[in-house]
Amino acid sequence: MKLIENWFSERYSDNLQLSFRIRDQLLSIKTDYQRIDLFDTYDFGKLLSIDGTVQLTEKDEYIYHEMITMVPYYFNKKPESALIIGGGDGGAAKRLIDLNFRNIINVEIDENVVEVSKKYFPELSESFKNKNVNLIIGDGIKYINQTDKKFDRILIDSTDPVGSAEGLFSPDFYRDIKNHLTDDGIVVTQSGSPYYQPEALKMAVEGLSSVFKYVKTYIAFIPTYPSGFWSFTMASINGFNAREDEYIKGRYFNGNILKGCFDLPEFVKNVV
Ligand code: SAM
Numbered sequence: 001m002k003l004i005e006n007w008f009s010e011r012y013s014d015n016l017q018l019s020f021r022i023r024d025q026l027l028s029i030k031t032d033y034q035r036i037d038l039f040d041t042y043d044f045g046k047l048l049s050i051d052g053t054v055q056l057t058e059k060d061e062y063i064y065h066e067m068i069t070m071v072p073y074y075f076n077k078k079p080e081s082a083l084i085i086g087g088g089d090g091g092a093a094k095r096l097i098d099l100n101f102r103n104i105i106n107v108e109i110d111e112n113v114v115e116v117s118k119k120y121f122p123e124l125s126e127s128f129k130n131k132n133v134n135l136i137i138g139d140g141i142k143y144i145n146q147t148d149k150k151f152d153r154i155l156i157d158s159t160d161p162v163g164s165a166e167g168l169f170s171p172d173f174y175r176d177i178k179n180h181l182t183d184d185g186i187v188v189t190q191s192g193s194p195y196y197q198p199e200a201l202k203m204a205v206e207g208l209s210s211v212f213k214y215v216k217t218y219i220a221f222i223p224t225y226p227s228g229f230w231s232f233t234m235a236s237i238n239g240f241n242a243r244e245d246e247y248i249k250g251r252y253f254n255g256n257i258l259k260g261c262f263d264l265p266e267f268v269k270n271v272v
Pocket of ligand 1: 050089110113138139158159165166
């Protein structure tokens with residue numbers, strides 16, 4: 001991360017970065033796990049960055065959060081319980097509440113992310129006050145090892161595969177996840193930018209495929225993530241059967257997006 005005059009830049013490669021002109025830097029802290037920065041940007045409102053990478057912005061968070069929750073929602077038996085690993089901003093929990101999940105456990109390793117979100121993104125972090133949401137501050141890898149609960153959906157809403165999040169892309173972790181999914185449960189992970197982070201996508205797909213029979217990658221347009229082109233990968237033990245429910249429209253998600261998001265460009269197919 002580089003702050004030149006009133007710009008925050010995220011570096012994508014040695015030769016390219018995306019810069020946001022900012023009104024102000026509202027916060028910068030170094031926690032036991034990572035560095036957290038908060039900027040007030042002109043085009044995207046408040047922007048949360050962790051270790052120099054954009055996690056969410058006020059203006060476009062809805063795309064990521066709709067896509068990580070709503071796409072896996074519409075397959076298999078209607079889900080009621082979910083585990084979110086990461087997601088300390090509360091955005092994923094918020095969308096699951098909207099989808100009527102009854103039992104949501106959110107395990108976030110860094111309580112500072114939750115505190116920052118409570119202060120700067122109250123419309124997302126209000127989900128932690130909901131009676132159906134249980135927020136646990138801890139390592140998702142340890143939690144999944146120790147719990148005896150099973151979930152209809154497990155969402156890995158994590159930072160990129162470095163530091164505390166590296167293990168969240170490993171086959172061992174996916175094996176533990178499998179043991180904590182209900183019979184037709186689905187796990188979904190954010191799997192990076194196919195263009196700038198093909199290794200993250202490969203890690204997710206290869207790791208999940210070593211454990212699950214059914215693995216599917218899907219894509220979304222997220223303007224503030226590297227290249228604006230993002231991937232998610234979901235996996236299940238017994239396959240994916242689309243339900244005939246009426247689709248709830250999001251601000252990004254709709255029934256056609258649900259069908260089309262699995263159509264991958266050739267260069268992405270070559271990675272997965
Ligand atoms: N939407 C985001 C993205 O793709 O950029 C992810 C947002 S969310 C803020 C990511 C969270 O994962 C961070 O708050 C980080 O602290 C958390 N995290 C990283 N490693 C973790 C672990 N092992 N267990 C639980 N949470 C973890």
